[in-house]
Amino acid sequence: MLNTLLKVSSLITPQGEWDLQLLNEVFPPCDVIRICSFPPAVELSDKLVWAYTRDGNYSVKSGNWLLTHEHEVVEFVEESTKRINAVKEKVWGLHTAPKIKLFFWRVLSGAVAVSECLHRHGINSNPLCQACKVEEETISHVLFGCQLAQQVWSVSGLPVPDNGFFPTTVENMEFCFMVMSQSEVPLQSRQAIPWLLWEIWKARNDLVFAQRVSDPHILWVSAKDDMLEWCQQQESIASNDAPDGRRIVGIGTRWCKPAIGKLKCNVHSFWINGSSFCGGAWILRNHIGDVLYHARDAFLPRVNRIASELSCILWSLCSLRDMRFSSCEVWMDCHAAWEAISNPRAWPKYRSQTTNIWQVVRVMREVSFHLSSPKANVLAKEIACSVTRDGRLTSYLALGGPVWLQDRIERDKSLGD
Numbered sequence: 001m002l003n004t005l006l007k008v009s010s011l012i013t014p015q016g017e018w019d020l021q022l023l024n025e026v027f028p029p030c031d032v033i034r035i036c037s038f039p040p041a042v043e044l045s046d047k048l049v050w051a052y053t054r055d056g057n058y059s060v061k062s063g064n065w066l067l068t069h070e071h072e073v074v075e076f077v078e079e080s081t082k083r084i085n086a087v088k089e090k091v092w093g094l095h096t097a098p099k100i101k102l103f104f105w106r107v108l109s110g111a112v113a114v115s116e117c118l119h120r121h122g123i124n125s126n127p128l129c130q131a132c133k134v135e136e137e138t139i140s141h142v143l144f145g146c147q148l149a150q151q152v153w154s155v156s157g158l159p160v161p162d163n164g165f166f167p168t169t170v171e172n173m174e175f176c177f178m179v180m181s182q183s184e185v186p187l188q189s190r191q192a193i194p195w196l197l198w199e200i201w202k203a204r205n206d207l208v209f210a211q212r213v214s215d216p217h218i219l220w221v222s223a224k225d226d227m228l229e230w231c232q233q234q235e236s237i238a239s240n241d242a243p244d245g246r247r248i249v250g251i252g253t254r255w256c257k258p259a260i261g262k263l264k265c266n267v268h269s270f271w272i273n274g275s276s277f278c279g280g281a282w283i284l285r286n287h288i289g290d291v292l293y294h295a296r297d298a299f300l301p302r303v304n305r306i307a308s309e310l311s312c313i314l315w316s317l318c319s320l321r322d323m324r325f326s327s328c329e330v331w332m333d334c335h336a337a338w339e340a341i342s343n344p345r346a347w348p349k350y351r352s353q354t355t356n357i358w359q360v361v362r363v364m365r366e367v368s369f370h371l372s373s374p375k376a377n378v379l380a381k382e383i384a385c386s387v388t389r390d391g392r393l394t395s396y397l398a399l400g401g402p403v404w405l406q407d408r409i410e411r412d413k414s415l416g417d
Contacts, residue, residue: 012040033274037303037311041352049348054306054336056349061092084108084170090177096194097230103198107169112139112201130208140169142204149200151216156196156223158189188224191231195223255376255412260287263328265320266372268380269312270388271305278302279387280312281380282319283401284328289413291401295319296383298393309337310353312384317360317367319397327366333377341369379405379412 006026013019018040023032049056052066068085091104106112110120115127115137129137132147143149144165153160159179165172176197180190199222203214258264263286270279278301283294297315302308309332320328332338340347344354361367374381382405386392401409 008040009042012042016040016042030275033301034303036300037307038350039352039356041355044351044355047348047351051349054349055340055347056351057346080170087170087173087177094180094194095191095231096227100194100198103201104173104194107139107143108173110139110169114139114142131204138169140165140167140172143169143197143200144172146204148203148207148214148216152196152200152203152219155216155220156189156192158193158196159185188228192220192224192227195227195230196220199223199226254415255379257289257413258285258287258329262287263292263325264331265316265328266331266377266380267309267313267316268333268377268384269299269305269308270381270384271302271308272388273301274303275301277388277393278308278312279384279389280308280315281383281387282312282316283380283383284320284325289409291409293323293397293399294383294401295395295397296387296392297395298387305334306336306340306350307353309334310340310350310357313337313341314353314357314360317357317364321360321364326364328364329368329370331370331372331377333372333374333381335371338369338371379408382408 011019011022011026018036020032020036023035027035050058050062052062053059088105088108091101091108094101094104103112110117115125115129116139118125119127127136129135129141129146131142135141135145144153159182161175166175176193179185180193182190196219199219203219206212206214255266263284265282265284267282268280270281272278278299279296280299281294281296284292286292295316299308299311299315302311313330313332316330336347340350340354341357344351344358347354379401383402
């Protein structure tokens with residue numbers, strides 16, 4: 001029988017850890033994994049955390065997602081609505097400019113100022129397309145069926161449906177997303193599809209509001225040029241800046257030696273899914289490139305990669321502290337974990353883990369956290385992978401590096417200057 005008066009504090013041991021036996025008695029296994037992914041921090045005051053974002057902060061996008069999915073659970077939703085919502089979800093994952101994502105969302109929501117939509121909202125206007133003067137001006141007609149749109153699609157050389165574009169917007173958008181995933185279509189052409197649709201819409205507006213007729217060839221060239229410029233900007237931002245504006249310097253593809261007198265600890269947690277054991281490893285090297293120690297351990301399942309990585313970092317720091325190391329550089333390749341440690345207030349979902357990490361750091365004299373590229377962190381990853389790949393669930397700490405990775409260690413040592 002479930003005790004309805006049970007409190008969270010009843011689930012915590014005197015040592016400040018979750019009582020696993022009691023958790024397993026009260027909750028199903030999947031919930032136990034989620035609970036254990038976030039260790040208790042009884043010294044912290046209670047705080048509201050939003051459960052539907054990665055960092056625990058509310059966002060309009062996540063709120064809309066929750067409303068949409070709750071609606072699907074409690075009420076019957078027409079198949080057509082489910083189909084549109086499924087395409088809408090794909091929009092936010094497109095590699096394109098935010099303004100174009102918003103435009104696509106409005107297109108799928110029927111919230112674009114064409115005659116059909118205006119009439120639906122009680123606004124009188126000429127129902128015919130202002131470009132061809134033949135058919136009704138719908139969203140699908142403007143972007144896919146009008147003479148101007150067909151000319152642009154023809155000039156682009158992109159695949160089109162065998163029998164012409166479909167009558168509904170959602171079918172045509174699904175077709176566009178399918179083409180964008182086809183490897184046989186040239187990469188730049190595939191990537192330019194969002195900009196092509198944006199250019200067609202702008203050309204329609206130029207015609208309606210400025211009586212300016214656009215050349216289909218120029219529209220296609222502009223779409224590709226804008227796409228290339230935006231992609232180059234994103235590559236530049238990704239290589240030089242963190243999301244909050246901090247500069248990330250020196251994220252190369254190979255391991256580099258620390259400064260003279262410094263120690264460098266590479267950490268990695270290998271996470272598969274929320275129901276499997278996680279593998280964790282750290283490897284400590286000096287400024288010459290020699291491995292001082294390395295360690296490996298298996299962790300209970302964690303709800304996601306971030307929780308797994310933070311648990312691994314805490315374990316690594318505790319190990320170094322217990323070995324009387326007072327300073328080191330900690331390098332990881334999980335960007336979200338690095339963000340959570342660097343700016344805990346922005347990641348409230350993980351504040352119990354980050355609080356524990358910073359408590360250990362305060363005991364040590366000098367610890368800094370750095371973001372590594374996956375290739376530069378490959379030794380720690382290989383050791384961590386061996387836990388789940390080879391079933392090596394026994395933890396150990398050893399002098400030097402693993403014998404089976406000695407060649408890679410020597411290569412890092414020779415190339416790490």
